[in-house]
Amino acid sequence: MHILVSGAGIAGLAGALELGSDGHDVTVVERARRIRLDGTPVDIRGEAIEAVTSMGLLEKIRQQRLRMSESSQFVDGAGKPVGRVAMAEMSDSDADIEILREDLVRILADALPQAVTIRFGDSIRTLTDCGPDVHVRFGSGRTGRYDLVLGADGQHSVVRRLMFGPEQDHVRHLGVYFALADLPGQAWSEHVNSVYNVPDRLAGVFRYKTRTVAVFQFRSEPLHYDHQDLDAQKAILLAAFADYRSWKIPQLLDAVRAAPDFFFDAASQIDLPCWHRGRVALVGDAGYCPAFLSGRGTSLALTGAHVLAEELRSRGPDPIAAFERYETRLRPHVTAAQQHVHRGSDHLLPASWAAITARNNRLQSNEHARRRDAAGSARSGSGQPVQ
Numbered sequence: 001m002h003i004l005v006s007g008a009g010i011a012g013l014a015g016a017l018e019l020g021s022d023g024h025d026v027t028v029v030e031r032a033r034r035i036r037l038d039g040t041p042v043d044i045r046g047e048a049i050e051a052v053t054s055m056g057l058l059e060k061i062r063q064q065r066l067r068m069s070e071s072s073q074f075v076d077g078a079g080k081p082v083g084r085v086a087m088a089e090m091s092d093s094d095a096d097i098e099i100l101r102e103d104l105v106r107i108l109a110d111a112l113p114q115a116v117t118i119r120f121g122d123s124i125r126t127l128t129d130c131g132p133d134v135h136v137r138f139g140s141g142r143t144g145r146y147d148l149v150l151g152a153d154g155q156h157s158v159v160r161r162l163m164f165g166p167e168q169d170h171v172r173h174l175g176v177y178f179a180l181a182d183l184p185g186q187a188w189s190e191h192v193n194s195v196y197n198v199p200d201r202l203a204g205v206f207r208y209k210t211r212t213v214a215v216f217q218f219r220s221e222p223l224h225y226d227h228q229d230l231d232a233q234k235a236i237l238l239a240a241f242a243d244y245r246s247w248k249i250p251q252l253l254d255a256v257r258a259a260p261d262f263f264f265d266a267a268s269q270i271d272l273p274c275w276h277r278g279r280v281a282l283v284g285d286a287g288y289c290p291a292f293l294s295g296r297g298t299s300l301a302l303t304g305a306h307v308l309a310e311e312l313r314s315r316g317p318d319p320i321a322a323f324e325r326y327e328t329r330l331r332p333h334v335t336a337a338q339q340h341v342h343r344g345s346d347h348l349l350p351a352s353w354a355a356i357t358a359r360n361n362r363l364q365s366n367e368h369a370r371r372r373d374a375a376g377s378a379r380s381g382s383g384q385p386v387q
Contacts, residue, residue: 001025001319004136004146006124007153008035010042010101011284011301013108015150017055018309020116027146028116029138031123031153035109038180038263039101040215041066041208047333048299049095051306057107064103066208072193074363077246083363085195085348100208104298124149127162129278148319149280150308152301155268156227157286163277176267176349177223179216179237181252181259195348196247197356201240202349203249214252216241217349222266233264269338276323283308288334296337304330 001024005012008030020026044052044061052058072085112118122142128135133145151159161167183205195204200219205212218240225232234256241249256262268289275287282288284301308326315322350356 001147002145003027004029004124004134004144004149006149006151006157006159007284007286008032008109008118008120009152009154009284009301010104010108010298011286011305012150012152013105013112014051014055014302014305015152015283015308016116016118017108017111017113018305019312020113022309022313024115026116027144028118029122029124030118030120031139033121035105035118037102037105038182038261040180040206040213041098042101042104042298043296044097044099044104044302045095045296045299046303048302049097051302054306055111057111060107061097061099061104064099064107066098066100072195072206074360075194075196075247076360077196079194079247081192082360083367085193101298102208102211123153124158124162127159127280129280131278134279147279148312151280151282151286152284152305153286155265155270155285155289157282159280160270160272160282160286163280164272170270170272172269172271173222174267174269175219175221176345177218177220177236177240178265178267179233179256180263181214181256182261183212183214183252183255196249197348197350197359198241198244198246198249199352199356200349201244203241203247203252205248205252214255216252216256219349219351227265230262234262237264271338275327276320279319281308281323281326288330288338290334290337290340296340300330300334300337303333 003019003024003026005016005026005028008028012028016026016028049058052061073081074083074085076082122138122140124136125139126137127149133147134149135143135145136149137143149159151157151163153159156167160170164170193204193206195202202215202217204215206215216237220240223236225236237256238253241253270285270287270289272282272287275282283304285297288300288304290296290300304326307329308322311322311325311329312319315325347359350359
């Protein structure tokens, strides 16, 4: 089949890899001029481990594994550590793999077969399902006919809007916005990743291998802005932190002002009763974004692409039946992921100074207990009596 995939993110690349390897002629159309490599580390969990194993990528992914939770800490206004950012407590299993998004995207892109073509700097303008195929008109003026179209174009999916209606009809805002900005040079590098809280807000400095970034989160009601307007997004972030001068917040905001690249978005869920219509289907965040707070978006993207490819493989000439079976198999995983979305949010974004103090005191108590237990175990192991 001749298949069009909208979006060269994790879902789109994984889908193109699976379908291209099955012998389909796959075209990926991506609005950006290149593959986007920015983003924080992501988690590969549960069924997604099986998916990347089937793709033949598990060993390469393991070679790039990170362990951010082992070197991340909360700090107070003076920069003094108050406790570890216990992300490991939010993980499901020791088998989970944390990896830099950039590394995962590169691994997927490098594995694409020759049957896959990526066309950058273009996007879908119109979709017309003609029954036996889908007629597509692109922003560049090109047109084409495809046996199937897969929308893997993220939370603000064009394919979803064209086939299912306006974004606001399907989005559920979760009350949090987040942002990333690169920090130049080595001046920001530290041995640990530091996170500082003010009420309803988080600012941090994280180092991922050779890259250092400023990380921000803040609670807010839905905001209306142009998702393509970088200056408008920076203005929103600067306003959210304008009243706070403690820790490194002023310097981090200066870095945001100067950053040529900047990422900003809301934590939102996409809730659709169906992920397919005719010969068009949605994969990943376009269809069932669980929000970054769940830690499951990447795993659902990988698992969704794998399940969809399996069903297209097994259903042969009946793609509609394959889409239906894909949804039946994946829906329980999406439901579970979306139910976990608030897990850890109060830990990361306490709502008041009192809540921040209570969280920090709890972390310090836990750390003292951990050290005491470790010391007791060491004395016991050496044959010395434990008092």
